[in-house]
Amino acid sequence: MGHFAMALLWATPAWAVWEGRVSLAFVGFALSTAMLPDMDLVLRSVLPVQHHGVTHTVVFVTAVALATALLVEFGLKSRLEQLWLTERGYTVPRWALFAFVFGGLLLGGFSHLFADMLSAPDVAAPVEPFWPLFDKPWSVDLIWYNSSWWNAGLLAVGLSIHALAAYADRSAAHPWTLRRR
16 A cells, blocks of 8 residues: 555656646556566566565666657557547657656656665565665665555545646646647
8 A cells, every 4th residue: 555655646746747637547557557666576486586676676667667668659659549549539749658658667666666765674675776886775764564554644645635636637738648630
């Protein structure tokens, strides 16, 4: 719950970049990527990786975000437009899908790293988010990882902020919005 709450907080600026449904889609995408660094829990059944290891680094999150965003922008954009947008008369501006995917993966992954830096020593080894640049753990130990009150409170704050942002959004001209042909 805490990782999703942190991703909600980090995704708040989406309301200033995109409009209405696109902002909401970005927030949903960022939420779906909030557990990206924990893919080590799945990978360790087939690879010799440890929890809070390489997948919990800025380098890993950035590399996955970049590779995925490039794949979507150059490999899937025309297909996505054809499937969902062309018949409705919309087109996606150049690099908008890249920004959307890269930003969502980066934001979700970084919010996860940040949350682990605030809480990890309680239940797991501290993260080394800046490895290989700095080979030292980094944590603040501010939040108790298993605190239902803290996690629920953070989630309530995140949901409230997004509800207010959605209410305040007036669909003004945003730089990365869909455009009618």
